[in-house]
Amino acid sequence: MSGILAYALHYEGAFNKNSLGGVSEAARLAEQAGCVAHAVVIGDVSDELAATLGHYGVTKVFRAKDAPEGLAQPVVDVMAKVMDDNGHDYALFGGGLLGFEIGAGLAARLNAGVTMEVTQVNVVDGKLTAERPIHGDSSISTSSYKDRGIIIGRLNAFETAVPGESAAEVEDVTVELSEASQRLKMVTRGEQRGADVDIEGAKILVAGGRGLGKPEGFELCEALAEALGGAVAATRAVVDAGWYPYSTQIGQTGKTVSPKLYLAAGISGAIQHKVGFQSSENIVAINKDSNAPIFEYSDLGIVGDLNKILPKLTEAVKAKKG
Amino acid sequence: MSASHGGAPAPAQFPPPVDPQGEFIKHGLDPEDDLIEVGVAIVGGGTAGLSCANRLLQLLADDEELLESLGEVPVAVIEKAKTCGGHNLSGAVMRPGALQELFPDVTREDWRAEGFAFGAVCDEAVYLMPSATKAVKIPTPPPFKNHGNEVISVAAMARYQQRLAEEAGAYVLTETAATQLIVEDGAVVGVRSGDKGRGKDGQPLRNFEPGTDVKAKCTVLAEGCWGHLTGAAIREFGLAEGREPQVWELGVKEVWRVPKPLDRLIHTIGPWPLKLKAKYGQIGGTWLYPMKDSKTGDDLVSIGFVIDLEYADATTSAHDLLQQFKLHPLVREILAGGERVSWGAKALPAGGWWSMPKLTMPGALLVGDSAGMVDTVALKGVHHSVLSGKLAAEAIYASLKRGDAVASVEGYEAAVNDSSIGQELYEVRNTRQPFQKGFLRGGPLVNLMIMTKGRFPGGRRKWHRNDAKPMFIGDTKNGYPKPDGTYTFDKLSSVYITGNATRDDAPNHIRVRKRVPREVAETWAWMCPAGVYEIPDEAPSHGPVDVIVNYTNCVQCGAITAKGGRLTTPEGGDGPLYRNL
Numbered sequence: 001m002s003g004i005l006a007y008a009l010h011y012e013g014a015f016n017k018n019s020l021g022g023v024s025e026a027a028r029l030a031e032q033a034g035c036v037a038h039a040v041v042i043g044d045v046s047d048e049l050a051a052t053l054g055h056y057g058v059t060k061v062f063r064a065k066d067a068p069e070g071l072a073q074p075v076v077d078v079m080a081k082v083m084d085d086n087g088h089d090y091a092l093f094g095g096g097l098l099g100f101e102i103g104a105g106l107a108a109r110l111n112a113g114v115t116m117e118v119t120q121v122n123v124v125d126g127k128l129t130a131e132r133p134i135h136g137d138s139s140i141s142t143s144s145y146k147d148r149g150i151i152i153g154r155l156n157a158f159e160t161a162v163p164g165e166s167a168a169e170v171e172d173v174t175v176e177l178s179e180a181s182q183r184l185k186m187v188t189r190g191e192q193r194g195a196d197v198d199i200e201g202a203k204i205l206v207a208g209g210r211g212l213g214k215p216e217g218f219e220l221c222e223a224l225a226e227a228l229g230g231a232v233a234a235t236r237a238v239v240d241a242g243w244y245p246y247s248t249q250i251g252q253t254g255k256t257v258s259p260k261l262y263l264a265a266g267i268s269g270a271i272q273h274k275v276g277f278q279s280s281e282n283i284v285a286i287n288k289d290s291n292a293p294i295f296e297y298s299d300l301g302i303v304g305d306l307n308k309i310l311p312k313l314t315e316a317v318k319a320k321k322g
Numbered sequence: 323m324s325a326s327h328g329g330a331p332a333p334a335q336f337p338p339p340v341d342p343q344g345e346f347i348k349h350g351l352d353p354e355d356d357l358i359e360v361g362v363a364i365v366g367g368g369t370a371g372l373s374c375a376n377r378l379l380q381l382l383a384d385d386e387e388l389l390e391s392l393g394e395v396p397v398a399v400i401e402k403a404k405t406c407g408g409h410n411l412s413g414a415v416m417r418p419g420a421l422q423e424l425f426p427d428v429t430r431e432d433w434r435a436e437g438f439a440f441g442a443v444c445d446e447a448v449y450l451m452p453s454a455t456k457a458v459k460i461p462t463p464p465p466f467k468n469h470g471n472e473v474i475s476v477a478a479m480a481r482y483q484q485r486l487a488e489e490a491g492a493y494v495l496t497e498t499a500a501t502q503l504i505v506e507d508g509a510v511v512g513v514r515s516g517d518k519g520r521g522k523d524g525q526p527l528r529n530f531e532p533g534t535d536v537k538a539k540c541t542v543l544a545e546g547c548w549g550h551l552t553g554a555a556i557r558e559f560g561l562a563e564g565r566e567p568q569v570w571e572l573g574v575k576e577v578w579r580v581p582k583p584l585d586r587l588i589h590t591i592g593p594w595p596l597k598l599k600a601k602y603g604q605i606g607g608t609w610l611y612p613m614k615d616s617k618t619g620d621d622l623v624s625i626g627f628v629i630d631l632e633y634a635d636a637t638t639s640a641h642d643l644l645q646q647f648k649l650h651p652l653v654r655e656i657l658a659g660g661e662r663v664s665w666g667a668k669a670l671p672a673g674g675w676w677s678m679p680k681l682t683m684p685g686a687l688l689v690g691d692s693a694g695m696v697d698t699v700a701l702k703g704v705h706h707s708v709l710s711g712k713l714a715a716e717a718i719y720a721s722l723k724r725g726d727a728v729a730s731v732e733g734y735e736a737a738v739n740d741s742s743i744g745q746e747l748y749e750v751r752n753t754r755q756p757f758q759k760g761f762l763r764g765g766p767l768v769n770l771m772i773m774t775k776g777r778f779p780g781g782r783r784k785w786h787r788n789d790a791k792p793m794f795i796g797d798t799k800n801g802y803p804k805p806d807g808t809y810t811f812d813k814l815s816s817v818y819i820t821g822n823a824t825r826d827d828a829p830n831h832i833r834v835r836k837r838v839p840r841e842v843a844e845t846w847a848w849m850c851p852a853g854v855y856e857i858p859d860e861a862p863s864h865g866p867v868d869v870i871v872n873y874t875n876c877v878q879c880g881a882i883t884a885k886g887g888r889l890t891t892p893e894g895g896d897g898p899l900y901r902n903l
Binding site (some may be wrong): 212213236237239240241249252253254270271272274290293295 | 348426725804805807812815817818823824825826859860872874
């Protein structure tokens, strides 16, 4: 096999965290399979910024300066041409809705196989196979590809490598955009559900559940999150009850997060919620019910009244930070 | 309405806010251009509905002229699950005859290779369970004899039958709920499919698609247990006049992959873990069936708990009773070292012969569980469902052949009564009713009836409506184990493995009364195997409670309809995706 091409999305001068995960994964797989890993960037990216993708292990970055970033069709045009010209067998995406859209279009364009919501990629006999959880994550389905393959990760499935020193070579490519691409124009760009916080990107999350007792209970979470420099998340139960916005919902039918610290306040820890945060590095739970399932997978559990504990914790954090 | 004084409250005193006739019956079809016209519309792609579709297509295959006269879509099957079988669940051990008769060229070996049958029953055992540690083997009562029957999965069988039906030319509309029965001039003329893409408050979202009228020469209601349209049809056409009320049971089932094959078919008939005292009103039993998956070579075990919904202790929970039952040494030995691979729950009609409604109305008929064709003495209904589908197809074919303006399918009822369905259900027509008086008081009479094949004491035994039973908050709950997450499970973990991921902003499809007595609220919360009903922490320990309805957990088992609420059809495609249940 001759190569893996990863798409790196950027916004306001920085690469998307999931894209960096995808780029890192491409480099890791290429090393295992003994082939090359390259990245592709679209639009206005400086030489310096593009070259930093080398820190994550890719050797070359293709840049299509004239194509608009953030829309799926132009990226399909660019990636299809880059893959055809350079003989890449696989395209890899870190995750997110744009990745799904580009990946689907690219698969149709190249007549390639496509697998979405992938949680793990393996090298088998020099070829890639993708694992995807199905049936509500109760089973794993494995895809292999007859010819070329498009692999789109689940959000946060691919770990971003520790950045190294090497810079990537940047090669500009000119791609004639298809008619469909030219009809599209970016009007505005913003968070999908009107969220003003980046739940998925936050390093610290303070999550509240029905154990908060009332909508005002979230004020305690907000105060602690502010003190810690994190964001506030919620369970489906409280979103359903209208206590907090849907954009903050974590779980099976909400967002999937993996912060460094997930502090669960008044959350029983049903599996439907657990699947949304289980890959967090540290999980701390506060619940008055010592039988709550959440304690079974917490690194630290506190049995007690969160109305007393949360304010004290907030004060302590503030005091420590000075 | 207040029942806090003057005796224990019964759920029937707090009926759900629903107007079945007004909401679920549509008078008149939309204009020609806005509707879909089919030959025969079958509501429900389960055992009975698909048997009907397949039999009909067999008959039409030899009658090209009639087939052509039915237009582009001679047979349509409307199924609310993601695929046929997605919402189907049964024990199940099936008498093979009806399916063999429907598909004479397909062998039992073929069934197993197709992955819906798991072997013939050789050995069997029935146990009494006096306590949490004791099991006493008793001689197998005649109705429990299963030698030669086949262990199957109805969820898998429906997928198989769906494939056959599609190959034969059926149009199977999955992810489509039938929400209204269309009546014109006193006859059923079709059904209306449900809207999709509505928000929480019913408002159309960006992906909104309105439902469509499906016009049919004949409509088959094959909706399973207490079908949404079946209930409306029974009222609209007075089909239950002179019959006993329907009564219900609730079954919760798990499938386990086990290291060593189970060597026999097991039924236990309690009393443990249920209470023997009559005031609890608890009658139930369990099963353990061996399943050899010939596709994967895996040894599987089907285990389940069934309880009559006639019970009086509000803390009765079929889900937790099954978890408790698994702690018995007899069960531990079978499941030890194994892993749970699936879970599901379903209510079933238990009234039998006297509760069966009239099966036909102008333009439509009832088959399978919609018609209440379950023998709860032998614990069987799959073969009746298959046969009723087949008989229905034959009656419909005859009507189409005659060219009836409004399909007249009355011959179907006589055919059912003359068939093994009628004979078997008649024999046990009075057998289960005495249990409504309790296991001990009813037991001897039940035995007498079984021994005399229903001839003695004869007559007609009445059923008591499940939702009329006064409820009390008892101590059944004290026996439930704390789930350990590997051998015993909580309700939400169980729902999770059904693959249920209903859209969070879908409208609520469950109707229950607000402000109900604590007894009724607890009944719902404990009964629901999917954790749909929740009592708020701040609810008073006496006095009215507003339950929280987590309707997106719902696996559409239907039990709520028997105990004072009402399950309506959610958006097509919602709910679980059962595979081997």
